[in-house]
Amino acid sequence: MRDLVSDMTNCLRARDLQVRSNGKALLDVHDLTLDGPGPTLILGPNGAGKSLLLRCLHGLISPDRGQVVQDGTPLNAYHKARQAMVFQRPVLLRRSVAANLDFVLKRQNMSRTGRKDRIVELLTEGGLEDKSRQSARSLSGGEAQRLAILRALALNPETLFLDEPTSALDPSATQMIERMVLRASSRGVRIVMVTHDIGQARRLAADVVMMQGGHVVEHGPAKQVLDVPGSEASRRYLAGGLVT
Ligand SMILES: Nc1ncnc2c1ncn2[C@@H]1O[C@H](COP(=O)(O)OP(=O)(O)OP(=O)(O)O)[C@@H](O)[C@H]1O
Numbered sequence: 564m565r566d567l568v569s570d571m572t573n574c575l576r577a578r579d580l581q582v583r584s585n586g587k588a589l590l591d592v593h594d595l596t597l598d599g600p601g602p603t604l605i606l607g608p609n610g611a612g613k614s615l616l617l618r619c620l621h622g623l624i625s626p627d628r629g630q631v632v633q634d635g636t637p638l639n640a641y642h643k644a645r646q647a648m649v650f651q652r653p654v655l656l657r658r659s660v661a662a663n664l665d666f667v668l669k670r671q672n673m674s675r676t677g678r679k680d681r682i683v684e685l686l687t688e689g690g691l692e693d694k695s696r697q698s699a700r701s702l703s704g705g706e707a708q709r710l711a712i713l714r715a716l717a718l719n720p721e722t723l724f725l726d727e728p729t730s731a732l733d734p735s736a737t738q739m740i741e742r743m744v745l746r747a748s749s750r751g752v753r754i755v756m757v758t759h760d761i762g763q764a765r766r767l768a769a770d771v772v773m774m775q776g777g778h779v780v781e782h783g784p785a786k787q788v789l790d791v792p793g794s795e796a797s798r799r800y801l802a803g804g805l806v807t
Pocket residue numbers: 584589607608609610611612613614615616
């Protein structure tokens with residue numbers, strides 16, 4: 564029954580997913596279903612397979628085995644066009660802030676007036692109203708990451724993947740990004756985000772995926788996983804212990 568329900572409602576699912584290299588499974592996820600309304604935060608030590616999982620879910624990597632299923636259908640171009648991804652280090656065009664957004668909007672065949680209005684809306688959303696004409700390459704780290712998120716949001720994604728978007732940012736820049744993420748989530752964008760920041764997981768997550776050694780060791784409501792971890796690996800990671 565669970566299988567049927569999760570395949571037919573709006574949900575993203577990794578089924579029997581494996582990524583292998585040199586005969587070794589780097590990622591081995593038996594069954595992971597993301598169907599809750601709030602942000603999903605993925606935690607785990609370095610090399611746990613968090614980024615690989617994100618890339619598979621976004622269709623950037625084809626798994627060696629298994630599949631990603633969106634709404635009951637194997638991930639396809641239609642689904643991918645409704646996903647966006649933000650990386651740890653934003654990759655921006657050598658153009659102005661506004662032109663970076665315009666580039667994405669043009670590809671959606673928006674009219675010139677429509678694009679102009681949408682750019683103002685996006686810049687306001689990211690607190691970059693006064694940076695419109697500045698070169699994107701001259702933005703601070705926090706501003707650049709906000710622009711990267713705005714560019715992703717300009718695609719009107721149903722799902723937004725974020726891979727450690729605040730790892731290089733100070734607390735105030737982090738807070739601005741977290742607010743953007745929460746606003747996007749409250750507008751119905753599915754958020755799937757990797758972080759090493761346990762405090763951030765507490766602030767943002769509705770559900771938490773704990774990974775280790777390429778496996779999902781635990782997935783559940785944030786409060787449960789973070790406060791009463793059900794696996795030894797989660798307990799040690801959350802306690803700040805070394806997990807090998
Ligand atoms: N293209 C690749 N070729 C070979 N091995 C890879 C490749 N990409 C990732 N790996 C390996 O897969 C494992 C998982 O990598 P991944 O980047 O997913 O970890 P992570 O949990 O995101 O780590 P971190 O927190 O350090 O970013 C690592 O051992 C990594 O070296």
